[in-house]
Amino acid sequence: MRVKRILQEKEAVIQSSVDLTLIDPLIEKYKSKKGNLIPILQGTQDIYGYLPKETFIKISEQTGLKLSEMYGVATFYTQFRLNPVGKYIVKVCHGTACHVQNATAISEAVEDALGIKDGETTEDRLFTLESVACLGCCSLAPVMMIGDETYAKLTGNKAVKIVKEIKIKESN
Amino acid sequence: MKKTKVLVGLASCGIAAGANKVYNKLKALQEADKLDIELKITGCIGMCYREPLVEVIDETGSYLYGEIDEEKAVEIFDKHLKQSEIVKDYVVKSDLFESKDDSFWDGQVKIALRNCGVIDPENIGEYEEHDGYIAIKKILEGKISQEQVIKTVLDSGIRGRGGGGFPTGMKWRFAYNNKADTKYIICNADEGDPGAFMDRSLLEGDPHAVIEGLIIGSYAIDASEGVIYCRAEYPLAIKRLNIAIDQAREKGYLGKDILGVKGFNFDLYVKEGAGAFVCGEETALMASIEGERGMPRKRPPFPAEAGLWGKPSNINNVETFANIPYILLNGAESFSKYGTEKSKGTKVFALTGKINHGGSVEVPMGITIRDIIFKLGGGITDGKKFKAVQLGGPSGGCIPEYLADTIVDYDSVNATGAIMGSGGMVVMDETICMVDIARFFLDFTGKESCGKCTFCRVGTKRMLEILTRITEGEGKEGDIEKLEELAYQIKDNSLCGLGQTAPNPVLTTIKYFRNEYEAHIKDKKCPALNCKKLLTYTINPDTCTGCTVCAKNCPTDAIDGARKEIHFIRQDACIQCGMCFSKCKFDAIILS
Ligand SMILES: Cc1cc2nc3c(=O)[nH]c(=O)nc-3n(C[C@H](O)[C@H](O)[C@H](O)COP(=O)(O)O)c2cc1C
Ligand code: SF4
Ligand code: SF4
Numbered sequence: 001m002r003v004k005r006i007l008q009e010k011e012a013v014i015q016s017s018v019d020l021t022l023i024d025p026l027i028e029k030y031k032s033k034k035g036n037l038i039p040i041l042q043g044t045q046d047i048y049g050y051l052p053k054e055t056f057i058k059i060s061e062q063t064g065l066k067l068s069e070m071y072g073v074a075t076f077y078t079q080f081r082l083n084p085v086g087k088y089i090v091k092v093c094h095g096t097a098c099h100v101q102n103a104t105a106i107s108e109a110v111e112d113a114l115g116i117k118d119g120e121t122t123e124d125r126l127f128t129l130e131s132v133a134c135l136g137c138c139s140l141a142p143v144m145m146i147g148d149e150t151y152a153k154l155t156g157n158k159a160v161k162i163v164k165e166i167k168i169k170e171s172n
Numbered sequence: 173m174k175k176t177k178v179l180v181g182l183a184s185c186g187i188a189a190g191a192n193k194v195y196n197k198l199k200a201l202q203e204a205d206k207l208d209i210e211l212k213i214t215g216c217i218g219m220c221y222r223e224p225l226v227e228v229i230d231e232t233g234s235y236l237y238g239e240i241d242e243e244k245a246v247e248i249f250d251k252h253l254k255q256s257e258i259v260k261d262y263v264v265k266s267d268l269f270e271s272k273d274d275s276f277w278d279g280q281v282k283i284a285l286r287n288c289g290v291i292d293p294e295n296i297g298e299y300e301e302h303d304g305y306i307a308i309k310k311i312l313e314g315k316i317s318q319e320q321v322i323k324t325v326l327d328s329g330i331r332g333r334g335g336g337g338f339p340t341g342m343k344w345r346f347a348y349n350n351k352a353d354t355k356y357i358i359c360n361a362d363e364g365d366p367g368a369f370m371d372r373s374l375l376e377g378d379p380h381a382v383i384e385g386l387i388i389g390s391y392a393i394d395a396s397e398g399v400i401y402c403r404a405e406y407p408l409a410i411k412r413l414n415i416a417i418d419q420a421r422e423k424g425y426l427g428k429d430i431l432g433v434k435g436f437n438f439d440l441y442v443k444e445g446a447g448a449f450v451c452g453e454e455t456a457l458m459a460s461i462e463g464e465r466g467m468p469r470k471r472p473p474f475p476a477e478a479g480l481w482g483k484p485s486n487i488n489n490v491e492t493f494a495n496i497p498y499i500l501l502n503g504a505e506s507f508s509k510y511g512t513e514k515s516k517g518t519k520v521f522a523l524t525g526k527i528n529h530g531g532s533v534e535v536p537m538g539i540t541i542r543d544i545i546f547k548l549g550g551g552i553t554d555g556k557k558f559k560a561v562q563l564g565g566p567s568g569g570c571i572p573e574y575l576a577d578t579i580v581d582y583d584s585v586n587a588t589g590a591i592m593g594s595g596g597m598v599v600m601d602e603t604i605c606m607v608d609i610a611r612f613f614l615d616f617t618g619k620e621s622c623g624k625c626t627f628c629r630v631g632t633k634r635m636l637e638i639l640t641r642i643t644e645g646e647g648k649e650g651d652i653e654k655l656e657e658l659a660y661q662i663k664d665n666s667l668c669g670l671g672q673t674a675p676n677p678v679l680t681t682i683k684y685f686r687n688e689y690e691a692h693i694k695d696k697k698c699p700a701l702n703c704k705k706l707l708t709y710t711i712n713p714d715t716c717t718g719c720t721v722c723a724k725n726c727p728t729d730a731i732d733g734a735r736k737e738i739h740f741i742r743q744d745a746c747i748q749c750g751m752c753f754s755k756c757k758f759d760a761i762i763l764s
């Protein structure tokens with residue numbers, strides 16, 4: 001199962017006026033390079049966690065890239081998100097190896113614990129839940145990744161415990 | 173006396189198992205005791221099922237310790253490193269005595285993985301000490317011609333390890349013959365098959381081997397620029413590649429006038445993928461490098477004529493490139509002596525699923541699947557029955573137990589209806605439902621279809637709908653025939669490999685497990701007890717404690733029973749959601 005796209009939020013997202021100057025160095029770096037579109041979008045997402053609408057307009061104005069082209073690319077690749085995400089993205093692997101080791105149970109347990117479905121973000125904006133296709137640790141399946149940390153040989157309970165520990169850490 | 177070496181396997185999966193903590197512990201102990209040992213990191217040793225792994229090499233020999241945590245690390249430090257007393261209980265491999273895991277290594281021949289788990293991948297000096305960059309030096313110093321290099325690759329018989337199996341030497345010759353002012357050489361590190369990690373192991377464990385392969389390729393075909401297209405899900409591989417590229421540039425293996433040879437210019441960069449399986453297809457990959465949507469295009473023109481930016485380009489897989497320096501250094505024969513008539517050399521496989529020894533192995537082509545799974549792989553977990561093995565991921569198929577004596581070479585595997593693929597082997601036992609596996613893959617390919625061809629875009633959806641229906645007990649007479657018809661239509665009317673092979677998982681499971689499909693459709697039963705909707709849930713009166721958890725969680729209130737009394741499921745109200753099964757802590761819910 002590939003990464004499910006982060007769902008469009010029902011209400012318009014409060015575009016808490018993002019600081020557009022953050023992407024100036026990025027635009028400078030890639031401005032006149034061929035094949036620059038994907039690296040620019042990746043860099044932008046690294047800064048904001050997603051691709052804010054305003055950045056599209058600014059990038060387009062300053063690099064001459066067409067808005068339609070940018071949107072086309074941003075929606076083609078699963079990496080790109082058009083809406084803000086939680087501080088922690090919980091990526092549960094649903095590659096073949098994890099599937100046969102019952103990754104579904106991991107997703108269900110985490111969904112239960114966080115009260116969100118695949119692709120959604122918790123109300124406190126702490127967690128976003130995503131399915132991904134293979135994190136490369138298949139022989140230790142089932143696997144999930146939060147931030148840079150990979151957790152292997154999971155059970156539903158183990159996964160929930162990990163998520164809860166982060167929650168406790170954050171509330172302190 | 174030589175310094176004792178201590179290597180900690182720090183590839184992604186080692187780190188996931190906690191190897192960083194072990195490394196840090198050992199480091200702290202070493203510093204506190206000022207012990208004169210060489211503590212180093214290394215890549216994937218292959219025994220992923222025994223992670224975290226620590227190897228100690230002292231004057232007496234080598235000892236590989238498995239499943240090491242911080243506590244055991246302290247023990248190894250105190251006993252082995254300080255008092256030369258081997259902690260035999262934790263040793264999983266040694267050159268001095270036998271251990272129960274030795275079968276994992278029997279029959280392995282490491283060519284592509286020659287340095288993985290041996291050297292520190294972040295240190296170019298160690299690669300050089302292990303014959304690294306000698307092949308390219310030999311070529312340049314010996315003024316070996318481009319034709320000669322290509323001939324050696326051709327004679328070695330190596331075929332592309334990315335899945336297609338096209339002879340690499342032939343590909344290089346095409347690219348060489350197309351003259352142009354600029355040419356590109358590309359390494360496909362997209363590793364899209366979910367459940368496979370051979371390329372990740374290689375990139376994390378021996379990035380310089382891939383880089384040297386690219387340099388040799390660039391020399392052979394006159395490419396001035398190279399790109400390694402690596403999937404973003406492999407942050408550690410990307411990091412180590414970038415370190416390696418910088419080191420290689422510093423040492424003059426990359427850049428202008430490489431190794432002092434006037435006019436031999438070649439440089440290289442890593443391009444991060446953005447999450448699209450179809451970008452592993454060569455023309456889509458190039459479109460993606462150009463910053464566009466990764467949609468495959470018609471061939472011809474082939475990349476060797478008009479590839480990246482319209483220039484002649486050559487694209488090969490990570491493992492293909494990793495073999496190249498070895499072949500050029502040791503001669504075509506050193507590689508072609510392994511394997512079968514039409515599939516030469518060795519192949520890396522990633523063993524996953526219901527197998528005891530999950531990890532990566534490199535074996536000569538021609539070994540049987542049974543040997544890989546039962547000898548090297550240690551058989552099926554929990555003593556269950558081996559049912560099938562999935563080869564080739566979404567483009568491949570399931571090979572049933574009775575064909576396990578099939579040898580791994582391109583033609584033999586193709587004859588089963590599966591494909592060799594890139595080396596992922598997902599082992600399945602009797603608890604895995606083949607219809608569900610087919611559904612799983614069609615779900616994957618349907619979502620990953622780029623949408624250009626109607627049959628691939630819509631056809632995979634229709635197949636998925638039928639498969640989902642079957643797994644939910646809504647299968648109809650004629651569904652199997654409909655699946656087959658759709659499968660051939662999709663195969664015949666798709667532009668790229670994704671669509672052309674997407675039906676393979678369905679076709680092979682129908683071919684080998686037709687009775688399982690029929691059981692779902694006709695008897696509304698899932699023989700593997702896997703498809704929730706086709707199960708009957710009952711409560712075992714002997715183990716039920718009357719904790720009421722199941723009753724509280726049942727969405728339809730189908731469970732009766734008072735606290736501390738045996739519970740009971742009313743079958744007419746049960747919707748087979750499986751909730752009670754996953755909630756009961758006493759394993760009292762029985763599936764049938
Ligand atoms: C849908 C699709 C996905 C592919 N994914 C990969 C991949 O992840 N890695 C890879 O090396 N080749 C992949 N290939 C094969 C490449 O198109 C290409 O044949 C290969 O990189 C050539 O290298 P080789 O000759 O060394 O195998 C894929 C092909 C298709 C059709
Ligand atoms: S076969 Fe599928 S993935 Fe390939 S080009 Fe056609 S629609 Fe795209
Ligand atoms: S959850 Fe299990 S033990 Fe508890 S009442 Fe239900 S069946 Fe009995």
Ligand code: SF4
Nearest residue numbers: 726746747749750752
């Ligand atoms: S399977 Fe679902 S509906 Fe049926 S008894 Fe269990 S919890 Fe209730």
Ligand code: FES
Nearest residue numbers: 093095098135138
């Ligand atoms: S299938 Fe889950 S890590 Fe590869």
Ligand code: FES
Nearest residue numbers: 183216217218220
């Ligand atoms: S990644 Fe550690 S042994 Fe395979």
